[in-house]
Amino acid sequence: MDLSVDDIIQIYKDTLCLYNGIPVKVMDVNRDKRIRIFNLLSQKAQWVDFEFEKFSSPKGRLGYVNIMGVCLYIKRQPVRRWSNGLTRNNMSIVTNPLLAARDQEYAVELAKERTHPSFISAMFGVYPSKEEALLMLEKGDKSVAFDRQFAIAKVGKTDLILMYKGVMVGSVEKDGSFVFERKFEYLRNLLETGYGKKDV
Numbered sequence: 001m002d003l004s005v006d007d008i009i010q011i012y013k014d015t016l017c018l019y020n021g022i023p024v025k026v027m028d029v030n031r032d033k034r035i036r037i038f039n040l041l042s043q044k045a046q047w048v049d050f051e052f053e054k055f056s057s058p059k060g061r062l063g064y065v066n067i068m069g070v071c072l073y074i075k076r077q078p079v080r081r082w083s084n085g086l087t088r089n090n091m092s093i094v095t096n097p098l099l100a101a102r103d104q105e106y107a108v109e110l111a112k113e114r115t116h117p118s119f120i121s122a123m124f125g126v127y128p129s130k131e132e133a134l135l136m137l138e139k140g141d142k143s144v145a146f147d148r149q150f151a152i153a154k155v156g157k158t159d160l161i162l163m164y165k166g167v168m169v170g171s172v173e174k175d176g177s178f179v180f181e182r183k184f185e186y187l188r189n190l191l192e193t194g195y196g197k198k199d200v
Contacts, residue, residue: 024040131176
């Protein structure tokens, strides 16, 4: 597809998207249709020629991102100006209301930039297991997602809270089992079937 420079800027600039299947952030577009991308895998920037078929939108929804000892729920929201990927304008970040804001501020700022390598795991649905998440909490993390939609938050010294899309829906027992609040019991099947764990 032959796009004008202005079209490329509008659709791609400042977006988190895929280039040859690799997560990148489009940093700049020049008048020669050269694009400066930041590769989340290598954590390096480079200039490439714009080729429409090499750029694609992230597949499916995003969900939780584990970043700097906390997890944030990130979703794409509809805006009037369409972009190929995730931008500051079309992303919504849901913090954990049970955790202190100061424990999440730095992670929120990093998430807004969309260049942290943790986005790679989230984009491809790769998360730690429940057991790994519990171990990470024991070692000092404040909250850890083990699924696109589910996470565990540590409140106080011992209380473990089950979260769904940023909302408290239950608790975690000492043996690792989940206890859902009655109104959220319907989520148990969603969690047990592994919906949102990985792209297949």
